Amino acid sequence: MTPKPAIPRPVLERIVLYLRQLERFRRDGIDTVSSPELGDAVGASAAQVRKDLSYFGQFGQRGHGYDVRELARTLRSLLSLDREWRAALVGAGNIGRALCTYRPFRERGFHIVALFDNDPHREGLTWARLKVQPMSQLPRTVRDLGIELGIIAVPPEAAQLVADQLVAAGVRGILNFAPTRVVVPENVPIRSADLAVDIESLAFLVANRAEAPEP
Amino acid sequence: MTPKPAIPRPVLERIVLYLRQLERFRRDGIDTVSSPELGDAVGASAAQVRKDLSYFGQFGQRGHGYDVRELARTLRSLLSLDREWRAALVGAGNIGRALCTYRPFRERGFHIVALFDNDPHREGLTWARLKVQPMSQLPRTVRDLGIELGIIAVPPEAAQLVADQLVAAGVRGILNFAPTRVVVPENVPIRSADLAVDIESLAFLVANRAEAPEP
Numbered sequence: 001m002t003p004k005p006a007i008p009r010p011v012l013e014r015i016v017l018y019l020r021q022l023e024r025f026r027r028d029g030i031d032t033v034s035s036p037e038l039g040d041a042v043g044a045s046a047a048q049v050r051k052d053l054s055y056f057g058q059f060g061q062r063g064h065g066y067d068v069r070e071l072a073r074t075l076r077s078l079l080s081l082d083r084e085w086r087a088a089l090v091g092a093g094n095i096g097r098a099l100c101t102y103r104p105f106r107e108r109g110f111h112i113v114a115l116f117d118n119d120p121h122r123e124g125l126t127w128a129r130l131k132v133q134p135m136s137q138l139p140r141t142v143r144d145l146g147i148e149l150g151i152i153a154v155p156p157e158a159a160q161l162v163a164d165q166l167v168a169a170g171v172r173g174i175l176n177f178a179p180t181r182v183v184v185p186e187n188v189p190i191r192s193a194d195l196a197v198d199i200e201s202l203a204f205l206v207a208n209r210a211e212a213p214e215p
Numbered sequence: 216m217t218p219k220p221a222i223p224r225p226v227l228e229r230i231v232l233y234l235r236q237l238e239r240f241r242r243d244g245i246d247t248v249s250s251p252e253l254g255d256a257v258g259a260s261a262a263q264v265r266k267d268l269s270y271f272g273q274f275g276q277r278g279h280g281y282d283v284r285e286l287a288r289t290l291r292s293l294l295s296l297d298r299e300w301r302a303a304l305v306g307a308g309n310i311g312r313a314l315c316t317y318r319p320f321r322e323r324g325f326h327i328v329a330l331f332d333n334d335p336h337r338e339g340l341t342w343a344r345l346k347v348q349p350m351s352q353l354p355r356t357v358r359d360l361g362i363e364l365g366i367i368a369v370p371p372e373a374a375q376l377v378a379d380q381l382v383a384a385g386v387r388g389i390l391n392f393a394p395t396r397v398v399v400p401e402n403v404p405i406r407s408a409d410l411a412v413d414i415e416s417l418a419f420l421v422a423n424r425a426e427a428p429e430p
Contacts, residue, residue, distance in 0.1 A: 007419075008259075009416065010225050010229075010259075012416045012419060012420075013412060013416055014225075016412050016415045016416060017412065020409075024396075044223075044225075078419075079415060079418070079419045079422075080418050080419055080421075080422030080423075081415060081418065081419075085414075085418055087414075093313075094309075094312050094313040094315075094316050094317075095313045095317070097309050097312070097313070098308075098309040098310045098312070098313040099410070100309075101309050102309075102310070102410060102411075103371075103394060104394040104409065104410065104411040105410070105411055105414060107394075107411075108411050108414075108415060110411070110414050110418070148421065149414070149417065149418070149421070151414075156318075172421045172424075173417045173418070173420060173421035174417075175413055175414050175417050179318060179319040179322075181239075187424065189417060189420035189421055189424060190417075191413050191414075191416055191417045191420075192413075193410060193413045194235075194319065195314070195317060195319065195320070195408060196317075196319040196320055196322075196323050196325070197228060197231050197232065198390055198406050198407075198408045199300075199302075199320060199323075199325050199364070199366075199390050199406075200231045200294060200296060200323060201224065201227045201228055201231060201406055202364065202388045202389075202390050202404060202405075202406045203294070203295050203296065203300055203325070203364070203388070204222075204227060204293075204294045204295055204296075205227075205388060205404035205406075206295075206363065206364070206387045206388035206404055207294075207295030208295075209387075209402065209404060
């Protein structure tokens with residue numbers, strides 16, 4: 001097997017969005033899709049779509065477009081989304097509560113199977129059928145339940161310690177909702193979900209539109 | 216004034232992240248930064264950083280890097296982040312509750328100043344000093360409080376109706392947390408915050424790393 005080239009993160013994110021678009025096309029009963037149609041989903045050009053997909057292999061036939069069902073299946077498999085993933089969530093606060101019941105996680109195969117918080121007042125609380133456990137239980141639960149992903153939903157000042165504990169407990173990847181950077185060993189991928197980036201981009205679009213002359 | 220070229224969304228998102236990185240450098244007492252250092256924040260090459268910034272103008276001097284404080288100030292102004300924004304949040308569920316108290320929004324000048332929900336059981340609830348109002352109050356409150364942004368945090372099946380109501384009430388931009396697409400008039404920018412995209416990218420990184428030979 002030839003080694004895969006590293007895929008830049010923005011490419012990866014677009015690939016995920018192409019897959020979303022393909023699934024929508026499939027639900028709408030559309031069988032074939034062109035690069036420009038696929039690009040519309042993320043505001044990418046047809047050339048960008050072809051370049052992004054080329055990281056994963058050769059798809060479609062020039063002039064014939066892509067087979068919606070086949071490309072969706074292939075991307076799902078390449079992205080390892082054709083399996084279930086188990087995650088531990090740390091932080092039984094507002095964000096944590098929202099994530100526990102966030103439908104798109106479950107719909108896409110991501111299951112939060114354990115919930116942790118160090119606040120003794122929250123211990124024993126039950127959300128979405130999960131009982132809040134103390135952090136001391138983390139290593140054992142990660143091992144017993146075969147948990148691969150850790151989700152950080154604690155205040156920023158606690159995030160680094162939680163990340164260290166998740167890594168020590170053996171999770172293989174971390175999704176960080178705390179608005180701060182945490183440092184983890186290189187062999188543990190980490191993604192930060194920063195909700196403010198979305199609203200900041202929106203503000204720019206709104207402000208800029210206002211400055212444009214009315215048509 | 217020459218018309219601004221449309222800025223692709225991925226560029227916009229990277230610009231927001233460059234600004235984050237500049238603010239970190241400034242807090243750490245660093246005065247000058249090179250394109251590669253700035254690119255590190257988002258996994259972008261030096262060439263990409265220069266190209267992204269070129270949408271906004273000419274910055275830095277070849278061989279001298281960027282003045283951290285000055286570039287941060289300029290980007291903040293260009294992104295319209297040097298002012299306050301008022302938002303109405305619709306949906307007093309778990310995601311809504313988390314957003315009401317989400318510190319990075321406030322820290323970056325985004326203030327949720329009104330909260331709406333159509334469920335009579337939630338009317339009158341108070342979160343983060345905001346009382347839940349019925350949707351019938353939306354147009355009046357948007358007008359009286361000078362609200363410019365709407366945030367949708369309702370179940371997917373209700374999202375389109377809420378979007379229509381926000382547009383009719385006069386908001387100028389929408390941030391959609393409902394896991395579905397909503398259609399709005401072209402003159403109202405909309406951004407979708409899809410938390411599952413982050414965990415899906417993470418899963419790919421984890422799965423791919425596992426397949427790579429151990430060093």
